[in-house]
Amino acid sequence: MKTGDLMAPVIAIDGPTASGKGTVATAVARELGWHMLDSGALYRLAAWTVLDQNIDANDLSAVAMAARRMDIRFEEQAIYLANQDVTRLIRQEHVGNLASRIASAAVLREALLERQRAFCQPPGLVADGRDMGTVVFPHAALKVFLVADVQARAARRAQQLRQRGQAVDESAVLADLKERDARDTDRVAAPLKPAPDAHQLDSSRLTVDETVAAVLVMWRRQQRHA
Numbered sequence: 001m002k003t004g005d006l007m008a009p010v011i012a013i014d015g016p017t018a019s020g021k022g023t024v025a026t027a028v029a030r031e032l033g034w035h036m037l038d039s040g041a042l043y044r045l046a047a048w049t050v051l052d053q054n055i056d057a058n059d060l061s062a063v064a065m066a067a068r069r070m071d072i073r074f075e076e077q078a079i080y081l082a083n084q085d086v087t088r089l090i091r092q093e094h095v096g097n098l099a100s101r102i103a104s105a106a107v108l109r110e111a112l113l114e115r116q117r118a119f120c121q122p123p124g125l126v127a128d129g130r131d132m133g134t135v136v137f138p139h140a141a142l143k144v145f146l147v148a149d150v151q152a153r154a155a156r157r158a159q160q161l162r163q164r165g166q167a168v169d170e171s172a173v174l175a176d177l178k179e180r181d182a183r184d185t186d187r188v189a190a191p192l193k194p195a196p197d198a199h200q201l202d203s204s205r206l207t208v209d210e211t212v213a214a215v216l217v218m219w220r221r222q223q224r225h226a
């Protein structure tokens, strides 16, 4: 299936780690009554599978094969892998770091491509990730590249971790974000970068509600000019 054949409109929201994409994409999807794809969760699920099944993370064809076989179920707020609730497990920092490492493999990205495109169902899809507007949904009706300066993102990530009851070393969180940004941006396969037709939105000094409102304004404006 080519993305050009997809019948439902897509809003692609890409951006670096902890830019708030997930929260914003979820709220936009809820507001429009659309489906939601958290593509990072698929990479995290692949990383979790690598750890759980003791797969050599350097054996990329084995990683990709395991990813193709994943039995995933997304429910309202929960994610199940082979009927196990892994919602919290895949949010752990070491899982995110491994996800970022294996995500540089073209063979894994290819293995996850159709699974992501299958989320595009009427009435529409809000897709959040790194390459939604560039690779997975290049014909998306609206592409937003959500950025925030690294200090703001580190503060948000630290707060998230504290809310989960985890001890937080803010300088480690900052260093980790910078490392992950570099890895996601510098990789050859589907690097993190705005699509030429993406609208850049800086949320450093915006609340979540203001950021969601800004995306909805872009969508309505785009509808008027469609």
Ligand code: DC
Residues within 6 Å of the ligand: 017, 018, 039, 040, 041, 043, 044, 096, 099, 100, 103, 104, 128, 129, 130, 131, 132, 180, 184
């Ligand atoms: O959005 P996230 O932090 O949950 O994603 C985890 C990792 O997965 C991220 O560091 C890079 C990778 N990823 C990707 O390469 N492409 C995507 N579309 C989404 C995530």
